[in-house]
Amino acid sequence: MKPTTPAAEDYLKTIYSHTEWQAEPITPSALATRLGVAPSSVTEMVKKLAASGLLTHVPYGPLTLTAAGRLQATAVVRRHRLIETWLVSEMGYDWDEVHEEAEVLEHAISDRLLESMSSRLGNPTSDPHGDPIPAADGTVSMPSAVLLSAAPVGHRGKVLRVSDRDPAVLRQLAAAGVSPSTPITVADAMTLQLASGHSLQLTPSACDSIWVTR
Template sequence: MPSAAIDDYLKTIYHHTEWQSAHITPSQLATELGLAPSSVTEMVRKLAAQGLVSHRKYGPISLTAAGAQRAAAIIRRHRLIETWLVREFGYAWDEVHDEAEVLEHSISDRLLEGIDARLGRPRFDPHGDAIPDAEGAVERVPFVLLAHAAAGHVGRVLRVSDRDPELLRAVDAAGVAVGVEMAVTDAAAVTVAGVEAVLPPGADTAIWLTA
């Protein structure tokens, strides 16, 4: 199997449980990857045979220790490259994902180490996602999805999903950035850095705050 295809599966499975606890199902994996369920079923079977995932028929999919290590390694590459593009080349946070998808499979380990050192070994990418270290360990703090935050909750923005570039641009225009303080005033209103803000539709399921 092509290495890039394996990495894409492992990344998607890994990413699914970063910000919630439920394991991914085959149908969810097929949707995330934009592939036919039959293709995903066959690939998952092959990944299980290689000891990279654990899966029972009709059940959810989880990474084995070996699969998690490999997934963390490729995610480390992706997120370091995104951070590098933003800091060194002036990319906006909505522009880096596709570039990183290409570069993560082509740069050498030596260059990746050089990028990490030059950037001061960052722990988080521009969207707030944790960058695994060379051993695969990550740093996380307790979090809550904005959609689940009660009125009166005040927290620092930990992460904004990079799934939708248009939404990233819209929340940026509303003053939202990783690290700023957000207060939930009621079910439909928030303040960002003390200023009332109007968030675009879908933002409440794309922003995570400190719990």
């Protein structure tokens, strides 16, 4: 059964996104924290989604999307990321400004408008942060990546993805000219060496927000 409320879509999207770049499934308590809602609200929604055949779970255990739930989740993710791409490419937004706008618009635009938007943008496969945009049929092509904080000193590659969870990190990287596809070398645990020869000192939050080619 297709969820009909923005809240249900947000739950599915958050559950999907949690395991997109790592394998550990999300727990109800972590989901409540991510969504900023009470644990009792999560319990109620999880029951509804499970009854609709969109996820499986055991009491207090991790949450796993069913095939139907994953398809619904990727549809919402596709909307969100295409809107973010449109806001940056067509509306002049910076990449640290688009998340909240997309959170609202993803529940409002029609499928026809979404696909027209995708066509106008050249059917992009990733958003401004490097997150893959699912295809209309729900398929997703995930690149091989490693979290910067786990990359060894001397590792050379390109930035693949930057989490949009912390706008301050996005602003710092933008000011340094760093975005997906930027070549980098890991100088030490907290420092990137850029192709320009400049070094970029990062915070622990930034190191846990950047994925680079493996």
